[in-house]
Amino acid sequence: MAQSFEVHPDNPQARFLKQAAQILDKGGIAAIPTDSSYALVCHLDDKAAAESLWRLRGFSEKTSDKHHLTLLCRDLSELASYARVDNKQYRLLKAATPGPFTFILEATKEVPRRLHHPSRRTIGLRVPDHRVTQELLAIFGQPLLATTLIPPGETEPLNDPDEIAERYDHQLQLIIQSGACTMQPTTVIDMSGEEPTVVRLGRGDPAKLGLPP
Secondary structure, three states: OOEEEEOOOOOOOHHHHHHHHHHHHOOOOEEEOOOOOOEEEEEOOOHHHHHHHHHHHOOOOOOOOOOOOEEEOOOHHHHHHOEEOOHHHHHHHHHHOOOOEEEEEEEOOOOOHHHOOOOOOEEEEEOOOOHHHHHHHHHHOOOEEEEEOOOOOOOOOOOOHHHHHHHHOOOOOEEEEOOOOOOOOOEEEEOOOOOOEEEEOOOOOHHHHOOOO
């Protein structure tokens, strides 16, 4: 049975987030709020947890070539360890973060093979603009591996923590309840080529970055 913490969206209780960080550190899978929708997250370096996360989404880590694992980062200071960016790319990232954007970037050699795209050496990164997620990342001390909480066979993400608790009570170790999130996913921008390209239009406005939709 999943533990459930009711965390205030604007003034999150530190004691709950510290307990959440401990659960994640021990290999737990959690549902947490973000500035787009609820996400499933786990410890970046826990292979078993990562495999469980992928199974909950209904696809195989080894065979899927349509999904990127995404790293939730607190800020861009964590970027250099996981992705290669030039000055132009960095300026774009700085203009868009924190916010509802996911960036596909060239992964560094430090990123384990199991974490980057199976047919391309790329990784998804984003810096969410959500107080609860930001403070959890600060306490945890490193990025979290994440995927949008979309049940297998469905197309819409879940944004109601009560429904998440009802449907995933025996599959998760933790649910952070912090009210409903938006139903819109992030805007995904592929920056692994010569020019940035919008590959999925979501909540983030590409015009903010000078990009066409």
